[in-house]
Amino acid sequence: MESNPPLLTTYKTLFAKYPRPVYPSRIDAIEECDLPIIDLSNLTSNNINLVEKCKKEIVLAASDWGFFQVINHGISHDLILQLTKLQVELFREPFEKKKQEKLLELAPENYCWGTPTATNVEQLSWSEAYHIPLNSISGSVGGSMRKIIQNASRAMSRLAHEMASILGAELGDMNGSYIKQNCTSNTCYLRLNHYPPCPEPSGAFGLAPHTDSDFLTVLYQDQVGGLQLLKEERWVNVRPKPGALIINIGDLFQAWSNNLYKSVKHRVVANSICERFSVAYFLCPSYDTTIQGYSDPAIYRRFSFGEYKQQIKEDVQLTGHKVGLSRFLAL
Numbered sequence: 001m002e003s004n005p006p007l008l009t010t011y012k013t014l015f016a017k018y019p020r021p022v023y024p025s026r027i028d029a030i031e032e033c034d035l036p037i038i039d040l041s042n043l044t045s046n047n048i049n050l051v052e053k054c055k056k057e058i059v060l061a062a063s064d065w066g067f068f069q070v071i072n073h074g075i076s077h078d079l080i081l082q083l084t085k086l087q088v089e090l091f092r093e094p095f096e097k098k099k100q101e102k103l104l105e106l107a108p109e110n111y112c113w114g115t116p117t118a119t120n121v122e123q124l125s126w127s128e129a130y131h132i133p134l135n136s137i138s139g140s141v142g143g144s145m146r147k148i149i150q151n152a153s154r155a156m157s158r159l160a161h162e163m164a165s166i167l168g169a170e171l172g173d174m175n176g177s178y179i180k181q182n183c184t185s186n187t188c189y190l191r192l193n194h195y196p197p198c199p200e201p202s203g204a205f206g207l208a209p210h211t212d213s214d215f216l217t218v219l220y221q222d223q224v225g226g227l228q229l230l231k232e233e234r235w236v237n238v239r240p241k242p243g244a245l246i247i248n249i250g251d252l253f254q255a256w257s258n259n260l261y262k263s264v265k266h267r268v269v270a271n272s273i274c275e276r277f278s279v280a281y282f283l284c285p286s287y288d289t290t291i292q293g294y295s296d297p298a299i300y301r302r303f304s305f306g307e308y309k310q311q312i313k314e315d316v317q318l319t320g321h322k323v324g325l326s327r328f329l330a331l
Helices: 007-017 040-044 048-064 077-091 095-100 143-169 177-182 251-256 305-319 324-328
Strands: 031-033 037-039 067-071 111-113 128-133 189-195 205-210 216-221 227-231 234-238 245-249 266-269 276-283
Touching (some): 037 040, 040 048, 048 143, 077 189, 077 276, 143 245, 305 324
Antiparallel strands (some): 205 266, 216 276, 227 266
């Protein structure tokens, strides 16, 4: 039985309605880049100068790039191997089974593929994913699968909170209480991503251009490549680095920091030959959490995360894409 979702059928249907393909010249990045690489082992050094230097590197990378890579991050290679092996097994299951079964007692809608709201091929994401809320993996069903996902999410959560604490301290949240209080296992989630090979010669986005709607994201990607980010109005390829994890800033940190930190538009380009796997951890607050600039004058008006998510939903339904922070500019 076929394991991949019917993405080609969906592509052809959308193309027939709106014949504007994503030509390769539009999805090929101009150059390849190495993101800033930060060695997190320096945070535990007995040399206070090394500790402070490392923190400054994190703040600078979040400000200049909005993306950076971390090494010696404390998440073991064995755990990442276990998670990726599990991920491959999950996505190898027949498509009909993935649609219907409850992974770890999750609702079937936690499995998703393509872009249900897409009205043309440029909005279609050539991918499938499992969306796993952290508060859903504390039960007893699932055995070793649940244990691996629990261990991975806890490790990525620790890293996300460590990065957010350092970035928040620059904004005056010296003890990290704001993130600790508002971003918990009840609000954050893990996403397992699979990008099947794309046979469409015009090319497609594995994941359409977007910014993340959280505080920050921790990303593991395999060595296939395909992640691109917008840097100085040009798309650049992010070169995978073995053993490194990617940290990228989300919209909420940009709003809180008054644009000090950058939530950068990024995308994944589908590969015509190789499939690609990634795992993302999203540091999200509760829906009633208030977001406001840390200093005056504030660039964005005060808003709740729930209000922000609702506006995104309405914009996607109306226009087919997320508008984001520009909806919340202060008057």
